[in-house]
Amino acid sequence: MLYQGKTLGIEVDDDRLAWLVFDMPDSAVNTLSQQVVAELMEAVSALESMTECQGLVLASAKKAFIVGADIKEFHAVFGRGAQAIEAMCQEVHALYNRIEDLPFPTVAVINGMALGGGMELCLACDFRIVEPDTRIGLPETKLGIVPGWGGCVRLPRLIGADNAIEWIAGGGQHGSDAALRVGAVDAVVASDDLRDAAADLLKRAWREELPWQPRRRKKTSPLLLNSVDQMLTFETAKGMVASKAGRHYPAPVAAVDVIRKGAGEDRLRAQAIETDAFVRLAQTDVCYQLVGLFESDQRVKKQAAAHEKSARDITLAGVLGAGIMGGGIAYQSASKGTSIMMKDIRNEALELGLSEARKLVGKQLERGKFTADQSAEVLGRIRPTLSYGDFSEVDIVVEAVVENAGIKASVLAEVEQTLGEQAILASNTSTISIDRLAGHLSHPERFCGMHFFNPVHRMPLVEVIRGARTDEATLGTVVAYARKMGKTPIVVNDCPGFLVNRVLFPYLQGFELLLRRGIDMGRIDRIMEKFGWPMGPAYLLDVVGLDTAAHAGAVLAEGYPDRMANDGVTAVEKLLEMDRKGQKNGKGFYRYEKDKKGKPKKETDPDIQELLTAHAEKQVEMSDEEIIAALMTPLCLETVRALEEGVVGSPAEADMALIYGIGFPPFRGGALRYIDHVGLSAFVRQARALADTFGPLYAPTAELEARAAEGRPFYRTQPTGENA
Known part of the structure; x- marks a missing residue:
């Protein structure tokens, strides 16, 4: 063992390859916390002292490589002012530069996910290989800042200014195939073969069969763009980014400026430009609020996960009412893999619901999100019906009929008689008291609210409304179903209008x-x-x-x-x-x-x-x-x-x-x-x-x-x- 810290360690194998593995204790994922950065510095010092190392592999023992910096530390660091923020950026820049300058080839083996600072660490390596389902990206602009650890410097030199602007200003995540197409990664390798592929790549690079040193020079040198290309690239991009981001979100436009200003500079000067922008943005109210929202979103997810512990499995769902809302719920369920029966009392209503689902599937097909086969599979999971014949098989039913207390109460009492002993009933009411509706049911403990927002496929929230007699298994199952549908469920208690x-x-x-x-x-x-x-x-x-x-x-x-x-x-x-x-x-x-x-x-x-x-x-x-x-x-x-x-x-x-x-x-x-x-x-x-x-x-x-x-x-x- 060359180095062993609490969050990472380095072993050297018989082929003189160093394997640096991140493995944060008591955490499902790796982040670049202050402790991890400190240990990585010590680890790099150990690597620099090696005289016979022939290559370095960066890898993870978790299901994901590194999901980014530890955002929980952001408010504390940013609150210490400009000098502290600048010192933090300079410290990590120096660390990543040391990795980039090691006297042997380096490769990042990316599994699961590499985002933000984790992706920037990968960019400091000579090569990057990923498994098929990996997602990578630089989402910092969504937090009101720009990548501050070299992302605005290295990514444009690696994949070109146009692609880098799209990645950085957009703040999105990109799949393995998309990353390979633009050159952000060098190979997509099956999970079981990642270790062997990394070792083989480093051995070939050490033998000079792969040009690892020229790749480094490209990343540390000015971006090769003439003045005309620079003007066309950056001025056009800046206008498009500004119109999309809007006046309240300065980070995407700032990212374009950072890339533009640093394009003609060497590594250190370009990193200084990036740091200046990061320091300025990190002290804005927009950044403060967006970082806070990320923390709140994580808390909401943890709350949902806690409720899910009592959830029962859902393999078949049902929706009552086949209008626009019912069709939207059916589509959302089916598109995420859960088959659903859509019931109404009129054929015309069923056709309206199916038409809504077909329209939504068609849009996904046009955008390339679904293939023709996937579109057929989604629609095949929606089963229209005029009767309750097969409702004894469903695990959950969402009532989405007209917003009328009497009609809802009648429909809920009617469908309850057809369900199995463990099936759950939920109402998509937006205003009517859950306790009032539960008063008409034989099993109010298996009933709650499940309030979707219109349009269902776009709005991320589902209010899960707990009635006075709703049991925890019901609540957990509805939360789990909402999450399976790709929604963010938030549990609230019953009252007029609920929360929103x-x-x-x-x-x-x-x-x-x-x-x-x-x-x-x-x-x-x-x-x-x-x-x-x-x-x-x-x-x-x-x-x-x-x-x-x-x-x-x-x-x-x-x-x-x-x-x-x-x-x-x-x-x-x-x-x-x-x-x-x-x-x-x-x-x-x-x-x-x-x-x-x-x-x-x-x-x-x-x-x-x-x-x-x-x-x-x-x-x-x-x-x-x-x-x-x-x-x-x-x-x-x-x-x-x-x-x-x-x-x-x-x-x-x-x-x-x-x-x-x-x-x-x-x-x-x-x-x-x-x-x-x-x-x-x-x-x-x-x-x-x-x-x-x-x-x-x-x-x-x-x-x-x-x-x-x-x-x-x-x-x-x-x-x-x-x-x-």
């Missing part, structure tokens, strides 16, 4: 209150879209459907009459009286016509301006900041109430539900991180002032007042307050 709709509707009520003060609808939408929402509140209501919104609003008004009951007729109700339902019938707050691709295109409608002018009770001048506060404050306060009442288990789950369920701007971190960012005391003062104007919907809770007085934020770490 309960929190969303105070935001929409804020919109109503602004309309009553004569604030222009289009201006409100523009302000909130600039704030970071994917669409403003008027546009959102049209997409949701004004009839759907009115129904949900009535449920919430009944559940929380002290703050959510409307005084007088709302603008939504007035539009419904004119048969304006939103996108579903082409007219709502906006008018809609199909574009060339058949998608609804939003247009302003003069009739609406006249209606809203008449609807306004007064004309009030308000600044953009006041409009934002009027909308965000009730949303954030309702999230606080849901957390305090135990509807949702943690700030992380609450914030991730809003981001995944309603498109809360990710770079703002979620409602509770947003309050932390504003400052608890400042937020409470703002809420009190707005409550005097707008009423109890804006009143801070007593517990929030106490939290502010004690200086207890919802999250331990705090943003720096700096911006890109």
Whole structure:
């Protein structure tokens, strides 16, 4: 044994090849924590002292190579300021350069996954070989930073500037075949043959049969682009990246600039340019929030995994109601490998559900995500039926009929009689109490909510609603099924509107209150879209459907009459009286016509301006900041109430539900991180002032007042307050 640390070790075999293997204790994956980096430095020193080594293999004893730096350490490191961040980057650059400069060939054997700093370590090696199902990439821009350990320097020199910009600015993961095509890896080898392939490659390189030293010189020298090529490559890319990333996410554009500025420089100067950008971005609020979201997402996944421990196997599912939602659920289940029976009482409805599934499969086929055979397999897993004949075989049934308590109760009681002893029932209701529906069932312990968001195939969240009598096996099985469908399940307790709709509707009520003060609808939408929402509140209501919104609003008004009951007729109700339902019938707050691709295109409608002018009770001048506060404050306060009442288990789950369920701007971190960012005391003062104007919907809770007085934020770490 040449070196043995707690997280990695080096053995030298009889052929004088060194095998450096990462194996972090008490962890399912390897990360590049500060401890790992320190031990890697010691290991490299041991390698540098060897006089007879003929090659180095970097490998992993885990199911993945290295998934990146330890992101849990980011807030602490970044919070220490620019000098500490720069020192960290320089330290790792020096380490990776030492590996790149070793006096013998090196190869990274990549299994499972190599991301971020783990991928950058692989780039420092002369060769990279992967197993077939490996995923590699540099996802740092998704955390609001750029690759800071050489990724912006080595990858362009390895695969070309165009490909590197796509990989780095996009922040995606790439499969083995795609990586081989662009030259990011040198070979794809069966898992059982990786060790032999690595040894053979190093022996050939040592014998100079493979040009390992010229490969090094290419990575450490300036990028070979003339001035015209540079202009065409980088200016075009920068415009495309900027338009795709949007104004709130500076890292992708910064990555293009780093690659451009470093293209004509040698290794050290290019790395210094990369470090400068990394240091600047690491101190921005965007980075702080996105790193925090990653941590929250990991917590949500751990919570789901804990619930799954009690899950039963699901081999066959069922969905009741074959409309757009039912067809979407059927497609999602089938596309992820679980066969599903789709039941309705009318052939026309079944055809609608099948048509939705066919449309979604067709899109995947067009994009190259499915082959023709895979498309046929997915559709073959959907079994339409008009009867309950085979429902005794299903493990779970998702009810997705019309949002009417009486109809749902009747359908659920009916299907329960046909199911096996262990089968689970779940309702896709968005507002109706799970306990109320459970009152009609013989086995309420095997019943819960499973609220999908529309469109099912795109929206990542599933709210799993625990009723008072739902047992843990039911909860765990539904969580497991949602995860198998590729969704992020978050468990919440039963209450009117559950979590997401309960929190969303105070935001929409804020919109109503602004309309009553004569604030222009289009201006409100523009302000909130600039704030970071994917669409403003008027546009959102049209997409949701004004009839759907009115129904949900009535449920919430009944559940929380002290703050959510409307005084007088709302603008939504007035539009419904004119048969304006939103996108579903082409007219709502906006008018809609199909574009060339058949998608609804939003247009302003003069009739609406006249209606809203008449609807306004007064004309009030308000600044953009006041409009934002009027909308965000009730949303954030309702999230606080849901957390305090135990509807949702943690700030992380609450914030991730809003981001995944309603498109809360990710770079703002979620409602509770947003309050932390504003400052608890400042937020409470703002809420009190707005409550005097707008009423109890804006009143801070007593517990929030106490939290502010004690200086207890919802999250331990705090943003720096700096911006890109």
